[in-house]
Amino acid sequence: MTKKPTTFALRGAVCFSTDSSHLTCLEDAYIVCQNGRTAGVFTELPEQFHGIPCQDFSNCLIIPGMNDLHLHAPQYAFHGMYMDLELLEWLNTVTFPEEARYSDLNYAEKAYSIFADDLKKSATTRASIFGTLHVDATELLMDLMEKTGLKAFIGKINMDRNGSKALQEESAVVSATDTVRWLNDIAGKYENVKPILTPRFTPSCSDELMSRLAEIQRAYCLPVQSHLSENKSEIAWVKELCPNTSFYGEAYDQFGLFGGKTCPTIMAHCVYSSDAELSLMKDRGVFIAHCPQSNTNLSSGIAPVRRYLEEGLHIGLGTDIAGGHSLSMLRAIADAIQVSKLRWRLVDDSQKPLSLEEAFYMATMGGGSFFGKVGTFAEDYEFDALILDDSRLRHPQPLNSRERLERLIYLADDSCIAGKYISGNKIF
Ligand code: GUN
Numbered sequence: 392m393t394k395k396p397t398t399f400a401l402r403g404a405v406c407f408s409t410d411s412s413h414l415t416c417l418e419d420a421y422i423v424c425q426n427g428r429t430a431g432v433f434t435e436l437p438e439q440f441h442g443i444p445c446q447d448f449s450n451c452l453i454i455p456g457m458n459d460l461h462l463h464a465p466q467y468a469f470h471g472m473y474m475d476l477e478l479l480e481w482l483n484t485v486t487f488p489e490e491a492r493y494s495d496l497n498y499a500e501k502a503y504s505i506f507a508d509d510l511k512k513s514a515t516t517r518a519s520i521f522g523t524l525h526v527d528a529t530e531l532l533m534d535l536m537e538k539t540g541l542k543a544f545i546g547k548i549n550m551d552r553n554g555s556k557a558l559q560e561e562s563a564v565v566s567a568t569d570t571v572r573w574l575n576d577i578a579g580k581y582e583n584v585k586p587i588l589t590p591r592f593t594p595s596c597s598d599e600l601m602s603r604l605a606e607i608q609r610a611y612c613l614p615v616q617s618h619l620s621e622n623k624s625e626i627a628w629v630k631e632l633c634p635n636t637s638f639y640g641e642a643y644d645q646f647g648l649f650g651g652k653t654c655p656t657i658m659a660h661c662v663y664s665s666d667a668e669l670s671l672m673k674d675r676g677v678f679i680a681h682c683p684q685s686n687t688n689l690s691s692g693i694a695p696v697r698r699y700l701e702e703g704l705h706i707g708l709g710t711d712i713a714g715g716h717s718l719s720m721l722r723a724i725a726d727a728i729q730v731s732k733l734r735w736r737l738v739d740d741s742q743k744p745l746s747l748e749e750a751f752y753m754a755t756m757g758g759g760s761f762f763g764k765v766g767t768f769a770e771d772y773e774f775d776a777l778i779l780d781d782s783r784l785r786h787p788q789p790l791n792s793r794e795r796l797e798r799l800i801y802l803a804d805d806s807c808i809a810g811k812y813i814s815g816n817k818i819f
């Protein structure tokens with residue numbers, strides 16, 4: 392049960408994005424939350440709010456919550472392991488065998504409880520999450536995530552080809568029927584978690600399955616998440632599988648599963664998206680989930696994020712557990728900056744590295760806009776906030792809030808997260 396929202400204020404040093412390249416940083420401010428939304432950020436509390444409860448976090452930094460646009464809950468069980476492979480071999484030898492274990496609900500309960508607990512303690516306030524192809528285990532994951540108070544889209548994966556004997560749906564019909572059963576089972580059941588249609592990626596889904604999923608997408612008005620242009624061998628494989636298409640994104644678009652007004656879509660990775668693919672993504676408003684740590688671990692490459700920002704594409708960050716090994720979105724910000732520096736130095740010196748402002752924006756406002764008015768402390772945005780305590784990160788002289796934010800991004804672990812609010816509800 393979520394508590395009834397009330398009007399209250401938090402006081403502390405405050406940092407939030409105003410746009411993709413600017414931060415507002417205040418040394419001592421009040422953020423007022425009213426009915427789960429930000430009513431304003433003030434250096435002095437206006438008279439109309441005198442007398443409302445005010446929690447003093449004067450020693451802490453208050454920032455918007457982090458929105459993880461892409462991660463795999465079942466893969467959390469092997470995060471930090473099996474890092475010496477590239478994508479397709481990693482899927483076949485590590486990922487598919489592990490995901491097959493989620494046919495066993497006892498195993499799923501143990502593994503998903505750990506995942507939900509750890510995500511609750513992390514900097515993440517909202518997330519778009521892949522489950523497995525199993526209906527029961529995915530419903531269990533939704534039950535556990537609902538209880539955390541975090542907001543999440545969660546998808547039962549569809550895969551009817553190129554899996555393994557233990558991890559593949561029998562046919563397109565079975566995959567679609569199971570998806571409808573899942574959607575009907577959970578209809579109206581949750582406040583915090585919602586379903587998202589999740590064709591794993593083109594090599595996992597037959598044309599017949601994609602057509603059936605498109606019908607389900609329209610009938611249930613579902614958002615969609617998948618993978619796109621992550622790895623060169625994967626892209627070559629999609630070319631073979633879909634000879635009628637001229638770029639990977641078309642393999643989704645030909646079925647109507649690639650954005651547009653009635654089909655909000657997240658595509659993870661987009662390391663090698665062509666001009667034509669990017670142009671279609673822009674037209675369709677497709678969100679890019681940039682996953683720098685995963686793209687490094689699986690040697691996939693470095694996405695040209697500066698270009699995506701300049702072209703005004705929707706873009707946020709993803710941890711891509713367990714291609715990425717860290718659940719920390721603060722770490723994802725630092726990773727995005729670091730890989731952009733390597734790209735600048737080694738690949739394309741015309742594309743400057745990402746600034747702290749830009750990477751922070753992607754983790755908060757950029758990804759947040761997939762969830763609505765989310766990701767900053769502008770008026771009427773949903774009040775998602777993190778209280779960061781940097782008192783253990785000792786320093787010989789006082790630092791300003793921008794310096795404190797940067798240091799926390801590079802140095803914080805979960806023990807620095809002293810509090811978390813989502814839509815005005817205190818999570819801890
Ligand atoms: N492409 C298809 N499935 C996956 C997955 O589980 N992880 C990543 N990183 N890419 C994928």
Ligand code: FE
Pocket residue numbers: 461462463618659711714
């Ligand atoms: Fe992924």
